[in-house]
Amino acid sequence: MVRTAVAFSPGHISGYFRRVEGIGPEETGSVGAGVVISEGVRSTVEKARETSVQVVRQGHASTGSPPVEYALERLGVAACVTTECRLPIGAGFGLSAAALLATLTAANRLFDLDLSADEVAARAHEAEVLHRTGLGDVAASISGGVVCRKGAGIHADITRIYPEEPLYAVSLGALPTASVLSSSGTMARIAAAFPDRCPRDLADFCWLSRGFAEKSRLVAPGVRRVLEACDAERVPASMTMLGNGVFATGGAAEEVLSRFGEVYTLHVARRGAYLIEVKP
Numbered sequence: 001m002v003r004t005a006v007a008f009s010p011g012h013i014s015g016y017f018r019r020v021e022g023i024g025p026e027e028t029g030s031v032g033a034g035v036v037i038s039e040g041v042r043s044t045v046e047k048a049r050e051t052s053v054q055v056v057r058q059g060h061a062s063t064g065s066p067p068v069e070y071a072l073e074r075l076g077v078a079a080c081v082t083t084e085c086r087l088p089i090g091a092g093f094g095l096s097a098a099a100l101l102a103t104l105t106a107a108n109r110l111f112d113l114d115l116s117a118d119e120v121a122a123r124a125h126e127a128e129v130l131h132r133t134g135l136g137d138v139a140a141s142i143s144g145g146v147v148c149r150k151g152a153g154i155h156a157d158i159t160r161i162y163p164e165e166p167l168y169a170v171s172l173g174a175l176p177t178a179s180v181l182s183s184s185g186t187m188a189r190i191a192a193a194f195p196d197r198c199p200r201d202l203a204d205f206c207w208l209s210r211g212f213a214e215k216s217r218l219v220a221p222g223v224r225r226v227l228e229a230c231d232a233e234r235v236p237a238s239m240t241m242l243g244n245g246v247f248a249t250g251g252a253a254e255e256v257l258s259r260f261g262e263v264y265t266l267h268v269a270r271r272g273a274y275l276i277e278v279k280p
């Protein structure tokens with residue numbers, strides 16, 4: 001039987017962020033707040049002659065993941081990787097970071113690399129920043145909670161709170177993170193819109209995020225319609241950064257979001273990426 005290692009990493013919904021430019025990828029990232037969520041990416045890793053990545057979602061498979069392939073190459077290993085997720089890709093659920101953290105956590109054990117959890121995270125963060133697929137998601141998803149990141153990178157000062165109530169989300173489609181991060185005009189508006197305090201609870205997180213979404217002018221017409229429906233029912237809601245989607249909390253949230261698509265019921269994750277098993 002072929003030896004395989006399996007790991008999981010939670011995803012992360014960013015509510016507001018500001019890019020922080022460092023000298024290298026280690027100090028580059030973002031400050032901001034988000035929620036590490038119970039849904040994420042499960043990655044199965046097998047040794048191989050050449051690296052290949054299969055991305056499986058809802059029974060459909062696609063091939064290739066530049067950040068994951070890059071990170072494995074940097075580790076000097078070749079592997080056959082299968083990632084699986086339920087949430088849509090490129091829709092602001094931090095799945096690129098989750099795919100990296102899950103794959104590197106599994107590869108670390110499979111290839112007996114003896115990297116610490118910090119070293120695994122550092123390599124995932126480097127791949128994210130270099131591929132412009134994220135800035136603060138890896139730092140968030142190494143542990144759980146509603147996260148407030150006060151500095152860039154995985155060693156930054158990060159506070160976490162653990163509310164019990166669920167967060168609901170709906171996706172209207174993808175918004176490639178790299179396209180937004182590459183626009184200097186958009187990045188300047190984002191910096192000016194940044195709310196300089198941490199959220200107290202989930203409703204406060206939605207409220208701060210909404211102010212940021214409006215001031216940064218990132219809200220597209222489809223997202224605007226969902227937010228207006230939430231406002232009409234007094235449901236705290238904002239836009240998934242960076243995706244064409246909305247997250248919301250509170251009693252009526254699930255019903256309002258269900259008018260626009262499949263609703264994902266998400267819980268605040270209690271922990272970050274972890275190894276599930278090594279077989280045989």
Ligand SMILES: Nc1ncnc2c1ncn2[C@@H]1O[C@H](COP(=O)(O)OP(=O)(O)O)[C@@H](O)[C@H]1O
Binds near residue numbers: 089097132134176178
């Ligand atoms: N589940 C996954 N498995 C492997 N690679 C992934 C996965 N999700 C995202 N990626 C990689 O990240 C890229 C998308 O990045 P991004 O737009 O930041 O997505 P997200 O918002 O889901 O993090 C994809 O083109 C792919 O290369």
Ligand SMILES: CC(C)(COP(=O)(O)O)[C@@H](O)C(=O)O
Binds near residue numbers: 091134137
């Ligand atoms: C908002 C984003 C820059 C991208 O998030 P995603 O699209 O989920 O990869 C995130 O990494 C952050 O720094 O807050």
